Amino acid sequence: MLLEKMLQSQGFGSRKHCQQLIKNAAVTVDGQVCTDMKQSIQPYPEMPFTVYGETYHYREKVxxxxxxxxxxxxxxxxxxxxxxxxxxxxxxxxxxxxxxxxxxxxxxxxxxxxxxxxxxxxxxxPRKHVAKVYHVTTVDRIGEVQIQQLQVGVELRNEKGLYAATDVIRLSDYQLSLTIHQGVYHQVKRMLAAVGNKVQALHRQQIGALSLxxxxxxxxxxxxxxxxxxxxxxxxx
The missing domain is CATH 3.30.70.580 (Pseudouridine synthase I, catalytic domain, N-terminal subdomain)
Structure with a gap:
């Protein structure tokens, strides 16, 4: 891969701009200053390079x-x-x-x-059903009936079918944790409204098995x- 192409792939601008960086001796790869416009390199994951002294690492995708x-x-x-x-x-x-x-x-x-x-x-x-865990603070006290309704499933206006949460855990009188497996517009807020409550604050803690x-x-x-x-x-x- 030409060095200028590598720089382009990493977000350093147009081909012309990347060529100018090389001409200005602004780029180093593995600690070596690069000024050859025709230089070809074989990037590898996390390969270090610098532009005007600032260090970056090669990433094919971010x-x-x-x-x-x-x-x-x-x-x-x-x-x-x-x-x-x-x-x-x-x-x-x-x-x-x-x-x-x-x-x-x-x-x-x-x-x-x-x-x-x-x-x-x-x-x-929509077919992937990646789990997303939310922590919810509600305006009104959370009742046991509301938790049961969330687990069984509720209807949402202009949506087909029932929308249920799993792993619904009451953290306090006004806080709960729940997991949803869809991703419709304002889903958690609409689900809480459907059981007669209202979201005051909403925080997503986890996607799949990845947490904050x-x-x-x-x-x-x-x-x-x-x-x-x-x-x-x-x-x-």
Whole structure:
């Protein structure tokens, strides 16, 4: 692979811009300054390189976990709030970074992003039923009947069939944890409304077998191959 092509693939701009970086001796690979416009390299996973002294690592595709803060929209063109893409450097945005599903601006927690279309499809296709764990704070006290209704399933307006949650656990009088296996619009909020309650705060803790662990709000990390596979893990399997 030509060095300029590698730089393009990593989000450093147009071919012309990447050529200029090389001409300016701004690029090093494995510690060696690269100025040969025709230089060919064989990139390998996590291969270190620098651009103007800043270190990067080669990634054929990127898989990212973000602990999404409140007040951010999952859109490149937000209407009323900040965009989650404001939290990432330009080189990632140049790669075509996309959200794997969406969280409302007032919902916090685990959000995955990638430039891998196959990965995005694997986690968002309706037939995949990837489990998602939410922690919910409610306006009214949570009753045992409401928990039973959530487990049995409720009807949602303009949707077909019943929508049920699994592993519904009451954490306190006004907090519960639940797992859903679909991904319809505002599903958790609509399910709580269907049983006569209302969501005050919503936090996504887990997707598949991948959880936030100690990731602070607003922070993001690259996922390892093992973590990518955990995200694909389906509770129905």
């Amino acid at each position: 898989y990212i976990a973000l602990n999404k803060p409140q007040g951010y929209e999952c859109s490149h063109q937000p209407l009323h709030h900040h965009s989650v893409f404001d939290l990432f450097p330009e080189v990632l945005l140049n790669r075509g970074l996309q959200c794997v599903g969406r969280l409302d601006q007032d919902t916090t927690g685990l959000l995955l992003l990638t430039d891998d279309g196959a990965f995005l499809q694997a986690l968002t296709h 662990n100690s990731l602070n709000e607003g922070q993001w990390i690259y996922l390892t191959e093992e973590q990518v596979n955990l995200a694909k893990t389906r509770a129905s399997e």
